[in-house]
Amino acid sequence: MRLARQRPAPDRVRPRGRAEGSGRGRGGGAGGARNRSVWQRFRRANWSHTVTVTGTALAAVAAIGGLWAQAVASYWTQETAEDQLSQSREESVRRLRDQASKVTYWGGGGSAFRWGGTGAVGSSGDGSSALHVLNRSPDPVPRAAIGVEIRTKDPDDVERKREVWVISLTDIPPCTHIAYPESELVLGAVYAEDDRRTIAGEKGVWNPLSMKFTDTRGREWTRTETSLKGGSAPGGADGKAMDAMDAMDAMDKAVQERRHLVGEGAEVREADSCEDANGGSGAG
Numbered sequence: 001m002r003l004a005r006q007r008p009a010p011d012r013v014r015p016r017g018r019a020e021g022s023g024r025g026r027g028g029g030a031g032g033a034r035n036r037s038v039w040q041r042f043r044r045a046n047w048s049h050t051v052t053v054t055g056t057a058l059a060a061v062a063a064i065g066g067l068w069a070q071a072v073a074s075y076w077t078q079e080t081a082e083d084q085l086s087q088s089r090e091e092s093v094r095r096l097r098d099q100a101s102k103v104t105y106w107g108g109g110g111s112a113f114r115w116g117g118t119g120a121v122g123s124s125g126d127g128s129s130a131l132h133v134l135n136r137s138p139d140p141v142p143r144a145a146i147g148v149e150i151r152t153k154d155p156d157d158v159e160r161k162r163e164v165w166v167i168s169l170t171d172i173p174p175c176t177h178i179a180y181p182e183s184e185l186v187l188g189a190v191y192a193e194d195d196r197r198t199i200a201g202e203k204g205v206w207n208p209l210s211m212k213f214t215d216t217r218g219r220e221w222t223r224t225e226t227s228l229k230g231g232s233a234p235g236g237a238d239g240k241a242m243d244a245m246d247a248m249d250a251m252d253k254a255v256q257e258r259r260h261l262v263g264e265g266a267e268v269r270e271a272d273s274c275e276d277a278n279g280g281s282g283a284g
Contacts, residue, residue: 001116026140034140100221102136102229103213105146109182110205129200131180132261133172136271141172144213148185148261149252164209164250167261172213175274180263182206188262199261210247222248 037133047174056241110127111156131148145168152161165187182200211223222229254260 011211020157065066078122086143090212096217096219097228099137099139099141099215099217100213100219100223100230102134103141103144103211103215103221104134104223105132105208105211106134107131107180108205108207110150110199116270129182131167131176131182131185133169133180134170134271135176136274138174138274139216140174142170142214142216144169144172145251146205146211147209147247149250149253150199150204150206151211160204164247164254165261166251166254166265169263173268175271177269177271179269181265181266184263184265186262186264188260212248212251227229 016177102263107130124201131146135148145166148167150163150165168187169178183198185199187199189195208222212220213223214220219230
């Protein structure tokens with residue numbers, strides 16, 4: 001008896017189909033398992049430690065940035081303070097020198113100018129034939145002394161003669177220009193009254209060498225043609241003219257030897273430009 005071929009029931013799956021399906025299922029299951037494993041490890045990670053480490057690193061970066069900013073701020077603060085201190089010092093020096101910078105002298109002359117500057121002695125000074133003293137400050141100058149160098153030489157002499165004479169002044173008024181014509185600068189003290197001699201009568205040239213004076217604060221100053229210094233005196237304006245002798249030493253020696261210049265018939269007038277003449281003290 002021939003048996004009829006059985007058909008699979010609707011709810012049954014053929015082995016082959018099941019095998020193929022199983023293969024696909026196993027493959028999909030392995031990938032899913034791996035994904036689930038990664039996710040589980042990701043979930044099991046120590047996030048608190050990670051957050052702590054990250055926070056510490058960020059805090060360190062912030063601290064470094066703060067220190068750098070603080071260093072920059074400190075640098076500029078120090079620079080500003082130094083600039084302010086420097087400006088304060090400059091202002092203090094300016095106030096200290098204010099009156100002294102407005103006190104000066106100039107002049108010169110002698111018979112060599114009348115000779116045309118030829119022959120025995122070369123010309124010297126500015127040729128104004130007068131000694132000028134100027135106080136442009138609104139304060140008086142209590143004391144002042146000017147060293148004047150006289151260089152003479154007779155036509156037959158081989159060497160020139162150089163001497164320093166000193167003219168002393170007291171209470172130079174504020175805003176004042178004083179001019180002593182050379183005919184009124186008398187070589188006094190060492191000469192008798194009947195032997196009046198002036199710079200103008202000397203056969204040579206003369207020029208003011210240096211000036212010492214005291215300001216209203218009582219501070220002493222020394223001025224030459226090229227410098228103004230407080231306290232100690234600088235060297236002579238012309239080393240050759242002074243034969244290496246310090247200008248102030250030469251003035252002191254002149255006083256000791258009574259080589260005094262006496263200014264007679266001074267021409268006194270108001271200074272052309274006097275700063276703060278109607279204002280505060282120029283001495284600061």
